[in-house]
Amino acid sequence: MRDFLEQWDGRRKNGEKISPKYDPDDPASWEGVIWIDAGEKRLFKIDLDNKYLTGTLDLSGCSFLETVNLYHNRIEKLILEDCTGLIYCNCMSNMIHMLDVSGCLKLEQLYCLDNQLRELALVKLPELKIVCAGNNNLIYLDISGCENLETLVCTSNQLKNLVFKGNRELREVFCANNLLKELDLSSLKKLEVLDCSSNLLESLDVGNNFELVKLICNNNNIKEIKGMKYHPRLEEVFCKSNSLVELNFEKCTAIKKIDCQDNELEDLIVTDCDELDELYCSSNFLSKLDLSTNTNLRILHCDMNQLSDLDLGFAGNLTHLNCSKNNLSELVINSTELQEVDCSYNQLQRLEIADPAKLFSLDCSYNRLTFATLPILETYTIYNYLYQDIIIIGNDGKLYVHEEVDFSAEAVIDGVRTEFRWYGVGGPVSPTTENNGNFTFGYNFIGELIYCEFTNNKFPGLVLDTTEVRVLPPAPGQKSR
Structure with missing residues (x-):
């Protein structure tokens, strides 16, 4: 520990950053470094958040060390090998490119987000329950044999493979924003939450994950989610921006929210989903x-x-x-x-x-x-309500002399009278007859193109237009007036 505190960044030693009274020969002056007496002084806890500490911290073999808090520093290497009593480690938001926790057999929680890790081996750590390793540069992550691991966060890395071996207690997996092309979940019988969004997945099989409550797999190229039926605990599914053609939630009786927007869905089955509260299925082919x-x-x-x-x-x-x-x-x-x-x-x-x-x-x-x-x-x-489609009148662009144009339903709206204006090629025209929204045109209109515009102050700004029709002589058999 003394070697680490004596490291300096060109301006100050690490020890001087943790205390103005720092004395390299007096551990009592090392603020944030806590000791216990086990016959001799033993390192028990490190609490050095937000101190701008730099360099390499080697704590290997500190068997009495239980807690490490190093959040928001500039440490580059952290070696905790064979810290057999270590239970909790938070080294988030540093510049760590090497982290060694091998032999930390009692480690339960590891938070190493926001660093520069390329590899992370967490093999056979039997008490490990929570790992948060997002926002690194990981290309390799080994969690094999972590038999009590419950939560894994490895979002925003460069992982091409993620293997679950001996992780039978896993309940939450967050592996979004990686380069995964496949994901085998068959051994995760207790899985409740999965977020594998923004990867390169083309298929996903959740057929063995009957405890699944929440599934997030947005922004992949998934063509099929296998085993979606018969998930009695499933409550939320987010699978937008994929290539899905079909989704069947028929037996997902607890489901409350589905977001399957921006796919290629031709069939979406949500029958018997009695608890469904929100459904987003925009931008498909339904x-x-x-x-x-x-x-x-x-x-x-x-x-x-x-x-x-x-x-x-x-x-x-x-x-x-x-x-x-x-x-x-x-x-x-x-x-x-x-x-x-x-x-x-x-x-x-x-x-x-x-x-x-x-x-x-x-x-x-x-x-x-x-x-x-x-x-x-x-x-x-x-x-x-603006911009309604043009209203078709007549028949195939024709209107016969004295044939009635019936707009009686439009004449008065909630006590407000509609204003009808008829136009020909030369400007406004007056129908031959007008009776409460019913109009006819006589022989003097033969050959003329006419149309109507009408407005009603109940709907300000809206102008309804009709198609143009040409007035023709009476059809054979039509009674003349």
């Missing part, structure tokens, strides 16, 4: 989505799919819905808890919201809705 058994569903994001039908009749607790950019022609929402809806960029001609009392925002822009089919909401609701 043409159908059966939610008939998901009566507790609260949040649904299914935008950017190919849905032509969406039955929400059973979703009485729905608060947030995004079903934009699909092919929906109608949408009926019966929830009394609804707060936010985005159903823009569809083909909606019918939109019904049973109870808009709690609605905070609604975006139904870029659909085929009219004044008569747009919901009437309170003024304090954020409401985007």
Whole structure:
């Protein structure tokens, strides 16, 4: 220990950094270094966080040492070989490129995050329960024989292989942001949480992990998650940004949250998932989505799919819905808890919201809705209804003399009268007859192209347009007036 305290960085010795009263010959002046009397003074605890200590610390053979706290220093090497009494080590946020804990048979917790480690051997450490070794440069990690290991964190390294051998107590594995191409989980019968996001995985098998509660495998190239069925404890799955074609959660009766956005899903089965609370399946190729058994569903994001039908009749607790950019022609929402809806960029001609009392925002822009089919909401609701599709009138661009154009449903909206304006090639025109939203055009319009624009102050800023039609003589058999 004295040698370490005598090391200097060109300006000060390590000992001078821990105490202004530092005396290399007086261990009592070594603040943060705690001794016990076992016939002679023995090193028991090191507590030297945030001291800007540098160099190599060799504590090998300190058999009475139980605790090492060296968080946030600049140490480059830490040697704890055969510290047989060591229980706890925190050397996070240093510059360590060599760490030796071999022979630390009582070590239970090791925190070595945020260093420069390339290799870490933790072989046959029988009491080790927690390892946090993220944010290093690891290309090699050996945890074989750590039979009581429960939590492993090795995120943000350069690991190409991660082997589980004799780690039957592992419950949490966090190995995101590595270079893993495969991951064998078959021996981890007690696994509860897995985060293997941002690797190079093409498949994942969780068929033996029946205790799994949370699975995170985002940002890989996974084409199939095997063994997903029959996980009675599974509550959360995050598998977005992969290449998945199918997902089946049919027997995952405890599942509460699924995020499978940005895949290639053609089939998503969530039947009998009675506890499902949040479902995010945006940016896939889904043409159908059966939610008939998901009566507790609260949040649904299914935008950017190919849905032509969406039955929400059973979703009485729905608060947030995004079903934009699909092919929906109608949408009926019966929830009394609804707060936010985005159903823009569809083909909606019918939109019904049973109870808009709690609605905070609604975006139904870029659909085929009219004044008569747009919901009437309170003024304090954020409401985007602009840009509805053009309304088709006539038949194949033709309108016969005295053929009725029926806009009677649009004439008066919630007590506010609609203003209709008809135009021909030369400007505004007046229909031959007008009766409460019903219009006809007489013989003097034959050959003319006409269309209509209409507005209603109930929906400020929205202008509805019709297609252009050419007025033609009466069709054969049509009664003249």
